[in-house]
Amino acid sequence: QVQLVESGGGLVEPGGSLRLSCTTSGHSSTLKSMAWFRQASGKEREYVSVATPGGGRIIKLSVKDRFTISRDNNTVWLQMNSLEPEDTARYCCAASRAGQTTTNPDDYPFWGRGTQVTVSA
DSSP, X not given: OOEEEEEOOEEEOXXXXXXXXXXXXXXXXXXXXXXXXXXXXXXXXXXXEEEOXXXXXXXXXXXXXXXXXXXXSSEEEEEEOSOOGGGOEEEEEEEOSSOOOOOOXXXXXXXXXXXXXXXXX
């Protein structure tokens, strides 16, 4: 079965940086679109960034000057710089075999459990 495992979260001060990674395994060779979503306590889940193998990219406007998504066939990373308290959330990676550049979580059948990012002084 497809598995996605995130790592790299933690507690960081405002202005700091973190690099999240999501490694796929188990029948993951056909995965195409990979994405990062986040959900803060008491708020709805929102997309952060999406990457397709063909170079398609989407990044949320509120983080586009600070975050960068990158990937290979098995792993997707999210480099987060200049972190702000508003970035505090649980970050989950997601993947699809469809290869669409989409921000709709319903388009991603495979999900990791997430990694917590807390930005606090």
